[in-house]
Amino acid sequence: MSSHPIGEHALLSDRHSAALVTRQGSIDWLCFPRFDSPSVFGALLDDDAGHWSVNPAVPARAERSYVTGSMVLRTTFHTAEGTLELLDALALGDSPDPHRLGEYAPHQLLRGLRCTSGRVTVEASFRPRPEYGLIVPVLTATEGGILATGGPDQLLLATPIRHAPHDGDARARFDLDAGQSVYFALRRVPFGEPTPPMATQPEIAAALDETVAAWRSWSALHQKYDGPWRSLVHHSGRVLQALSYQPTGAIVAAPTTSLPELVGGERNWDYRYSWVRDASFTMQALWVAACPDEAYEFFGFMTAAAARYRPERPLQIMFGIGGEHDLSERVLTHLSGWRDSRPVRVGNGAWTQPQLDVYGELLDAAFRLREQLGELTPTTRTFLTGLADAAANQWRQPDNGIWEVRGEPRHFLYSKLMCWVALDRAAAMADQLHATDRAPAWRATAEEIRDAVLTHGFNPDVGAFTQSFGSSRLDAAALVLAIVGFLPATDPRVLSTTELIAERLTDRRGLVYRYQTTSGVDGIAGDEGTFVLCTFWLAHAYALAGRVERAREVFGRAAEYLNDVGLLAEEIDPATGEQLGNYPQAFSHIGLVNAAWAIHRAEQA
Template sequence: MKPYQPIENYGLIGNMHTTALVGLNGSIDWFCYPRHDSPSVFAAVLDNQKGGYFRIYPCLEGVNHKQFYWPETNVLVTRFLADCGLGEVIDFMPVGLDADEEGYHCLVRQVRGIRCSLKFRLECYPAFNYARDRHEVQLTRHGAIFRSADLTLALVTDLPLHQDGGGVWAEFTLEAAKNQVFVLREVAPDEKECGLPLPNNKATELFEQTVEYWRHWIKQCVYKGRWREYVERSALALKLMTYEPTGAIIAAPTCSLPEEIGGERNWDYRFTWIRDAAFTLYGLLRIGFTQEAAQFMDWITARCHEIDPNGTLQTVYGIDGTHELEETDLNHLEGYRGSAPVHVGNSAMGQFQLDIYGELLDSVYLFNKYGTPISYDLWQKLRQLLNWVCDNWHRPDEGIWEPRDGRQQFVYSKLMCWVALDRGLRLAEKRSFPADRDRWLTVRDEIYEEVMHKGWNEDRQAFVQHYDSEALDASLLIMPLVFFMSPNDPRMLKTLAAIQKPPSRGGLVSSSLVYRYDPQKAEDGLSGQEGTFNLCSFWLVEALTRAGRTDPDKLNDARLLFEEMLSYANHLGLYAEETGSSGEALGNFPQAFTHLSLISAAWNLNEAIEGRT
């Protein structure tokens, strides 16, 4: 039985339509086609017996593995080092092609002999529709065709393949400087042949074209400070998580990777959260990716024109704007290392979350300031939403962390309602838009007073998760980041001090790693524990950075914290949602929010160190 790879052992490839996870062992264990949110073709990461995989690896024991990205690209190289030889697999999805060009929407695996000779084995065992659909296998002159009810894929090669049940295998030896190319692509359901194999020169041409595309794209990055390599890798990962036809950016390319091994905190992140909008636009605009920011803004604008009859927006949407994301359990899959249930879809779409209006208005404000002035038609929709916030901000909600145990008066949600009205007022002033200024200003100030009164816990000497609570919440680190209060305000400094204590002393920080909250003190309706949230660690860096502009000790703490957090990236510079107690990656991988917060923290910390404000 093929063992589970650690989550951090994977690299990501893609083409801005879909992605694939490639392990250090040369196995593609997650691949959805043709879109990010399509059913899986390979899902061994969720069930190593049923899920399906596509592996290429040397036929001998004692092989060392090395994996890296071709510099400044999303082309992934998995190298195998043995006493008897050296070889590698280059994995990529061609990008920058016209829709009718050869290679469009293909997955290319080019195996190369480098020194001496090395014998490889190929195993391709698809499992369509999350391993729910049966399929037929047809061997052809140039590979194999896999036919399921809704999708037909071909594995194209000039190497003879052998059928084994629902999959195929082959063994081949490569001498130095010899190549073998495999292409996985869609074909028509009635197709009798795979098509011609990709010649080595064409594979090399696609490789070079893809490398050139990524290198040209990353040149737009204007960040030239410390930690440039990490910022650029984060930008490249974020680009893979875009959906080119609409400009949407998914929260992560995977579903149901667990926040606790064996636990039930397993969610589908292949959708787009309104909450991520402000952080996404800020990160993209900061480092020069104005086109991607504009495309995402188009997606946001479209959602604002689809306000629900009750006057609200959904928390999360499909990448094409779909409103229905029904959450279902795939009980036939065991889950990563037995972490069940496996969820697809996300019922958070139906939750009542007030904070999304703050993130939405902040994103529009930032785009209007650093991108392109917004339209009057969009303003009319925003004005409608702002008046809705005035009517509803006082209601309890599910909050940023989407607990499953009912609604509370979450302080973060109130804070972001304040942000919504504050940014609405700024936009109206900046653009001289017609606005209900007096009402917005009155409610904005009312929210501020209530947060300072009810969100502050005198006994804890800190802002807490919700009214009448004693639980800390790392989301409140964002207070100075959204200019709700000064980073050096005594209450903010006391909240920082409380959060920075270790969990054994009531805090949320273990070394550089930050828990979002303590589930034992802040009930969330779910059993078990979870790892530390990587984005919260980067929020702590930013909070310390802003406080450090007048306090050198805090600036030094911020730098040490940030650089320690960089060490928790995997070998490729990628982060999952969480980091476990032994330093392992947990949760969906890689997570866009974490990489966005890394970019923001790197930018602001570098500016502070350089003495720029």
Template sequence: MEDWRPVERAQGYLPIADHGLVGDGRTSALIGRDGAVSFLCVPRFDSAPLFASLLDHRRGGTLLLAPARLRASRQRYLPDTAVLVTEMRGPEGTVELTDAFLLDPEARLEDDARAGRGELLRRVRVTQGVAELRCHLRPGPGHDVEAGGDGWVLRGPDRVPTARLRASRPLPGPSGTLVLEAGDELVVSLTWDRARPAADLLPARAREHLEATARVWRRWASHVVADVPHPGLVRRSAITLKLLDHVENGAIIAAPTSSLPEYLHGSRNWDYRYAWIRDTAYAVFALRRIGLPMEAKGFLNWALTAAERDTRPLVLYDVDGLPPPDEVEDPYLEGYRGSAPVRWGNAAARQVQHDVYGELLDCAFQWAAIGGRLDPARWEHLALLAERARTAWSRPDQGIWEVRTQGRPFTYSAAMCQVALDRAARLARRLDLPGDIEGWRRDARDLARRVLEQAWDDGAGALTEHLGGGGLDASLLALPLRRVVPADHPRMAATARAVADTLGAGGGLLYRYLPRVSPDGVDEPEGAFLLCSFWLADNLVGQGRVDEAAELFERLCSYASPLGLLPEQIDPSDGSFLGNFPQAISHVGLMSTAVVLARALRGVRPELATHAWFRG
């Protein structure tokens, strides 16, 4: 458990890292070390926010339970669960706050779409002394709160009830204080699914509900492999990914938040409450290898089904597999620490990104590897994508970093077109499917050669961001992972060295690219992109530099929050978190590298299989 720390804010905001995530596979909540529900959308991930004090501490809305004059706190998860415990000290006493989205006691998280009950249960227990407990309910813009029945009703703009709040003791209005003594308990329930019965709020029953939910999580987490470096962090990453997994169809959203800045007071504030096709293949690799084949299969099926709905697949979809809403800027919320704009929706869905062809064919390749069927209609669609990849690689697009300026022929996009052709040929040959097998194989070999030749810059001594030369780009570290170029190929190894030397931010962190030559036309700094450092570790393993990879992995794990959560980006100057949080692809990077390292350590240095990592 982390040590007690003062509750410190900057411009009225807790650090991003000072939050835990709870959820039920339909939506989730961020809960701060100050006892506040700081971000919650209901009834699902991409709904309008009910509470968003993380994006505006005055007007965003919150549900707070904490000692008045809070002095220090700490957070932990019950082991191998998504049940969060926040301990808080006031001037005269200490309280323990337990938060969880309740689950059906008989649910199996790997395949039960009705596991969640649409209910956040908050249990406060005074563990020492006397606590003047502050209770504060304030929904965000467009919502009202009014007395109703045995609690409070929150209504949206259309006056339809959005949620209902009940408590085991009478509350002093939407905002007020209660004096509780050692041993006293308060149970608060927030519900939004009116089709499900709400929990019994008697303290003893509330404890049973929480214990049952913890058992469901532990039963699921027991399937996660333990013979990897930092197994505790790997399990926490798996649980975090499961919290972002839409239980009804297997979609995994990129993050549960919107508009947390990639740099304070910069303009890169995006809505990540959607599922990216690009993330699927990476996530599935990790999920399959840490013991979660059902989640891998669900995400693959979601991605392939979503892409089939469009003649030209989108880059990202909402959890239903439909285009996300148009991107808009919020006129009311000031943004985290004043970092506007706050955006809802994501315009990148309409961009041209040629890597999507390779992402989908790679998904299909993994789908077939786990026994998934490629019926004639699905294969016809996939073969068409392979045909498009034959020419798309040479045309400009917006690339993996989703630039909002004029496109260019990005090397990563061309490489993923090579993946599309290679996987199409392999699928057709192995499954005896119709198609231009020899032509696809020939074009895949030719495109791999073109990438090595046309993206190479003699001056930089590296492959560069786009064909014909350009700046260094950490996305090229993914080429060996997708089997386009071997990690130990001289030009790939040189590229990895150049990226580490030039884009290195210290402490094992990497920038995606240098701000002064950023491909998106935004001349402003940003944080170091955590996923790229995991990719570098994978490259080091592929080059046989296993000890260096292990050392880098150790440093990267040290950046996790006390709860084991990872952001999208990290500010190298102070280690603070940037970008939407927690970030699925960062946790995927940690899991994937743990698997790669575990295999390498056993194959190259078998004695390291007994390293302390494997026991932690």
């Protein structure tokens, strides 16, 4: 069983795959060569599923931060005898184009140790377990390192330190004196390909420097936001960039699977795929936090992934990061899960659900990024106009909604709202879409949706817009009514909804639930934590209403849960305040960026 708190991990990314590192210097999650590949190290979900730890052999106090302007992690260990600095990164390679971060990433995990004072005795444990822990590879000491063989890949660990392989684990113990350094590099070689020479110490040191420089170059070119919480917004922008898959432009919701929404619960899902909704929100947040050069690539990915899409049927709501459609869900019964939270799932059954809101999110992102997109290709124009037509054709249908309930489809308010957004934005972009002849029909249908939302979405007995038509249940997604411009944030119905959500959907910490999950109302047993994105939505809604002090207060409450390296999971445990759910979560960092931007604009008004 893995027990390290979720929020004690730091993220590494080369925009192809991701690793998570504990405060103690252990790589407890690594998927090669893609975000959704089977794990090589999976101790995050089960202690027997592999790790790679490098840390002092004696008790030490650890301090961590990312190297300024980068996603290269620096951990400093303070012991009674000396100080040790550990640098961790997934290599980005030396791309000649700083706009294409990670284009030539060599799929290599880099680690550098340097003793900065005194003497430190170091222990290292290299315990790979490919295929989510199913494979115990054969470890062989070779010239310049260790070769791990087993399954479809070989792993090469370049190290000048002699390790003693035994039963799938290679251990070493060595001393470093002040001024001494040592470097490690781990790379994957597909089985059957020639084994390359081990990386040398100067090569690994240079690759670390290259990676810092590449991140800094990207940050300097792209990050211009200069409002409140500037450093948090810029860091969140880098996190969102780290969650994008460079080869296609896809964006993962999170780089992990099955981290639970409540300890011991069954709300454990695989988030290593590209949700249309999450990715569209990410592109919009990057508009604030970093100039989104990838906008064109993202819409190209969506157009290709949704090949042969027809407006008469729902758009698939998520795809594999390579454009895959079949994301069938299965359970890994051999893994115990984080803190015994079972099941551990790979794949995600939500790919078959109809969720009508995706049309609005995609077209809203296209509208926000219209200057970056420039002249659209005929294929992209056809795709986007098809989305508007689909929203017009399907908005009356029930669906599973933004929260992907696994019960019966309903007429969710948020889904209707986003169909309105789809038609509103498409009409506004009609010239760019070469569809001015369709704009009057789109506007007319948007008015029909508006009338339906105002008539059936607002419950006068509750005094709020509710989760679905005819419902009395509150849902934080109603906060988006003002965010997308459906109604002014100062409209009495919107203000009443905002205040009721603040009153009835918040825990004692002032953090916001998506909705009340008691009694399995969403088709899944058990409760969940408060939802970080929803808390930032509340701050955003207050800012739009001109209640800036309230907005700042709510923003501050959510930002308190950032860990020491500025990362947020999906939810917060209402009992303990621990981070819960897949991590780091794009949604949470999106909410931070957009709420900060809204507060900045409100203060300038």
